[in-house]
Amino acid sequence: MLRTALRNVLAHKARLLMTTLAVLLGVAFVSGTLVFTSTLSEAFQRSSEEGLDHVDLAVRPDQDTDAAESGPGGAADLPQDLLDAAAGLPGVAAATGEATGFAALADKDGDLVGAGWDTSGGNYDAGRDGTGTDQRYPMRDGRAPERAGEIALDSATAERTGYAVGDTARLSVDGPVREETITGVFDTEDGTVAAGGSLVLFDTATAQELFTAPGEYNRITLTAEAGTSQRDLADAVAPLLPGDAEAVTGAELAEEQAADIEERTGGMRTALLAFAGISLFVGVFIIANTFTMLVAQRTRELALLRAVGASRRQVTRSVLIEAFAVGAVAGTAGLAVGIGIAAGLRSLMGTFDVAVPEGSLVVPGSAVLASLLVGVVVTVLAAYLPARRAAKIPPVAAMNSVHAAPAGRRLLVRNAIGTLFAAAGGALVVAGIGADDDGATMGLGAALLVVGVFVLTPLLSRPLIAAAAPLLRVFGVPGKLARLNAVRNPRRTAATASALMIGLTLITGITVIVDSLARGVDRLAAESLRADYVVSMANFSQLAPEVEDTLARHPEVTAATGLSVSPALVADETSVQYVNGVNGAAMGELVDLDFESGSFAELGGENAVIDADTAERLGLGLGDAFPVEFEDGEHGSLTVAGLFEGNQMIQGILLDAATLDPHMERPTDFQVMLRTADGPSEETRDALAAALGDNPAVLVQDKDDVSEDIAYMFTLLLNVMYALLAMAVVVAVLGVINTLAMSVFERRQEIGMLRAIGLERAGTKRMVRLESLVIALFGGVLGVGLGVFFGWAVGEMLRAYLPTYELILPWGRIGIFLGLAALVGVLAALWPARHAARLNMLAAIKAE
Structure with missing residues (x-):
């Protein structure tokens, strides 16, 4: 056997x-x-x-410290005294303080370097006296930066941009443009640089001013002397650590990075x-x-x-x-x-x-x-x-x-099972719209519905293919034979069509969801923003307060506000709640929010406005006072001066920036909103960009730009999905070819007889092509129908998170999908149709 x-x-x-x-x-x-x-x-x-x-050992702030112990601001950076004490421990060969953060570098054409990857900055640690060398960054050319206004570049970035020692480079850390002289080019094993990022080094004092605070580091690394283990080093450092710092061995750090890389990939x-x-x-x-x-x-x-x-x-x-x-x-x-x-x-x-x-x-x-x-x-x-x-x-x-x-009884049982699965699946999908289970109910319902439709496909094939009869009659006898062949074996037709149905269900459903989400977010931006421009960093990091000040003084600007975010403990809650600082006097001109009570006019001093959902969660109403612990550990009291309907752009607790900024360790804004005298125009945009030094790291966007960015993001996601799902469609095409080819082999006697009684070769080809076309369109119609249903259901579930969500049925693309299904049918039939037409009629009739 x-x-x-x-x-x-x-x-x-x-x-x-x-x-x-x-x-x-x-x-x-x-x-x-x-x-x-x-x-x-x-x-x-x-x-x-x-x-x-x-x-061998890294000392860093412990960000897992309980908020109730460390305060809402989290763990503090590491002081110079800790670095000095660690460097003097027995068994320590070298100690290095690191002050690092985001630094956007422009190339010689003014374009951002390393877009899409980390563009970072750090310090060259030359020791307390400034005469040492940093073993992390051996210099290839020139020397290390020694004072403000000097930087060093990694060799990979220097080669990519054409920068050399003595050149002047433009960069930005938090908005304002800095022009720095390149004093050196260094080699590094830094993983972000190896992955296409860039690294800019400053002297330690400048790096601390930009990224931490004078005399502070965000990490200290130690190298052990020969004979000293990493664990021994950790034990020696432990007594020196403040309560909100932790020591991690090099081996543990490597494991963490491996886990992080594994999570990302x-x-x-x-x-x-x-x-x-x-x-x-x-x-x-x-x-x-x-x-x-x-x-x-x-x-x-x-x-x-x-x-x-x-x-x-x-x-x-x-x-x-x-x-x-x-x-x-x-x-x-x-x-x-x-x-x-x-x-x-x-x-x-x-x-x-x-x-x-x-x-x-x-x-x-x-x-x-x-x-x-x-x-x-x-x-x-x-x-x-x-x-x-x-x-x-x-x-x-x-x-x-x-x-x-005999298949009658088996098909009857199959149809009953299919109806049960489809009905249960449809009911679960609808029930999943309001279920609070992260889509588990809807996912189960979708699986059952797809299985149910697949089981019912033989039953559905006859009426749906029969609906194409008037169109097939146009092709005469080949058209009629194609319809009869397509329904001759319902199971085979169902299995062939179902392969295509799965792919088109996913493609159509994803298209409906993504297009609808894009429209919803676009509407949210259009309806909520009165601002003419939104200014932010290209990587959405923080902007320095000077950016808002510069723009507010511009003659074209009539209203401006920065939006800052700071952690706080509010209303006796133990979990951190982020509060937002804004310019209360300008907010009414820049955003359009529905207030249940109060307004932005009352925002100032100790008054705050809160979105209705947050207020309900905290048990607050208009006029209520509630305690707050700010980022710096200071305690205060705020009063609810207004309740508004929040959205995905503006929500939470808003208070005046003049009240919040003094409590922030580094006052920054994540964006600045502007209103101008003459509205948005290219001239105004250019003038605002020029006021910021034509900084490539800063985006100056109007509403159309925001919408285009949203549309681009969703379009990119959709195209990636299409590319990945194309594999399923290719496999479905192979299925259609396979079924037709084997069907032609099965029916060779029949085809030979048809040729013998007068069916021409062209008619034989047309018969096979039309059969393939009907089967492909049958699968396409089922796939589009299921995809639209799933898209509607997921959209209704998302409406709870995005009130401006609007169901969009992209009829043009749905038509293209059906056209592609038809094209699949035609292309898949080329070889089987040619094979059928070339059969020797006498040999075919004689075959058994």
């Missing part, structure tokens, strides 16, 4: 080709994902470890594997269809095996062995293709200015194992039911040319 099974694989290798390709593509997606993400993770991990070569891995799973799920339909048709075509052969003594179990095993062989071949080939895909993706990242640290391609054992397991298990499981049906063929069927068990 083993030899028989393997010979059958070789005998039907052409018919199994599409199945092999479908499994191969799914496995390639899986293995490529695992190899690509493992390569990225390994490269970043190696780069991080190289950056920690000189770190793990999200990508999970997303890509989900799409690989979709492709494999679609491939299941093709595999099941293929083996069902092969079993039907080999009725005599299998029945004869039974007649000469083969048991049912042996016949079942025979078919499963064939599936195993196909899966093993597809899995092995898929692994090889996946490795090629991973190598290609890594090279492709460079063309998009996304640098990856150097390193070899990593093929983990999990990728090899997963490829073989996925290829074999998916194929064998999909072939199991056809194998069981093959075993049930009675030996007497060997006397007949065809054996077909």
Whole structure:
């Protein structure tokens, strides 16, 4: 039986080709994902470890300290005294203080360097006397920065930008432009630089002024002397640590960075594997269809095996062995293709200015194992039911040319099960709209509904395909024959159409959700903002107060406010609540909010305005006073002077910036809103940008720019989804080709007879193409219908978080999706139609 099974694989290798390709593509997606993400993770991990070569112990603020103990401001930075004490401990070879943060560098053309990756700044630690060297950053050219106005650049950024020692570079830390002289170019193993970022070094005093505070660091690193272990060093430092600081060994720091890298690449891995799973799920339909048709075509052969003594179990095993062989071949080939895909993706990242640290391609054992397991298990499981049906063929069927068990009762049971699943799934999807379970109910309902529709597809095929009869009549006899062929075997038609249905359901649903979200966010910005411009950093970091001051003094500006955020403990709560500082006198002109009571006019001094949901959660009403502990630990009392309807842009507790700023460690704004005398225009935008020094790190955007940014973000997300789901559609196309090709083989006698009684070759081709077109459109209609329903349901659930959400049905793109489904049908039929038309009619009629 083993030899028989393997010979059958070789005998039907052409018919199994599409199945092999479908499994191969799914496995390639899986293995490529695992190899690509493992390569990225390994490269970043190696780069991080190289950056920690000189770190045996790191002392840092303990951000996990309980808020009730440390206050809402969190852990403080580390003082110079701690660095000096740590440097004098026995066993310490070197101690380095680090003051780091964001620093946006412009190239010689004024464009931002390192966009999309960290553009960071730090200090060159030359010791207390300023005469030492920093072992982290060996100088390649020039010297280290020694005073304000001097910087050093990493060598990779210098090569990328063309900067050299003696050049003047423009950069920004928090808004205002700084022009600095480059005094040196250094080498570094810093992981962010290896990944395409940039690093700018200042002297320690300047870095502390920019990123921490004079005499303070945000990390201290120690290098141990020979013979001193990292744990010994940690024990020696422990008595020196303040209560809100912690010591982490170099080994522990490496583990943390490895976990962080794994988390970042793990999200990508999970997303890509989900799409690989979709492709494999679609491939299941093709595999099941293929083996069902092969079993039907080999009725005599299998029945004869039974007649000469083969048991049912042996016949079942025979078919499963064939599936195993196909899966093993597809899995092995898929692994090889996946490795090629991973190598290609890594090279492709460079063309998009996304640098990856150097390193070899990593093929983990999990990728090899997963490829073989996925290829074999998916194929064998999909072939199991056809194998069981093959075993049930009675030996007497060997006397007949065809054996077909009566299907009426089975279809009746199938339709009843499908109706039950679909009804339960639809009910759960609707119930999930208001459920507070993070979409679990809706997800379960969606799965049940898709399964229910799939089970019901044979029942749905007849009426839906019959609806196309008037259009098919235009094509005469080939059109009528195509319709009859499409409904002749409802199960086969259903399995073929369902593969395409899955892909179009996801594509349509995602399109509806993303377009609707984009419109909702756009409406939110348009309805909530009266400001003509919103100014922010390009990476949405903090702006210095000087930015608001500069813009407020501009002759074009009639109203301006910065929006600052500060942690606080309010109304006796133990968890941190963020409060916002604004210019109360200008807010009414810059935003449009619905007040239940009070207004921005009352905002000032100890008065605050609160969104209604926050007030209800805190148990506050108009006129109520509540205690507050600010970021600096100072206590005070605020009074509710207004209640407004919050939204995703403006919500929480708002108080006057003059009240909040004195309590902030470093007063900053995350954005500045402006209103101008003559409204938005290119001239006004240019004038505002010029007032800020034409800073490439600062965005000056009007409402249209904000909307375009939103639209671009959603469009980019949608295009990524389309690219990933394209694999499922390609697999579905293979399914249509496979079904048609095997159907043509099954019907060769019939086709030969039709040719003999006058059906021309062109008519034969048209018949097969129209059959394919009808099946593809049937799957397309089901997919679009389900996708729209799911898009509506998810949108209704999102409306609770985004009141301006508006359901958008992109009819143009839905039409394109159906047009693509039709194109899939036409293209998939090219080879089977040509094969059908070239059949020798006499040989076909004679064939058994």
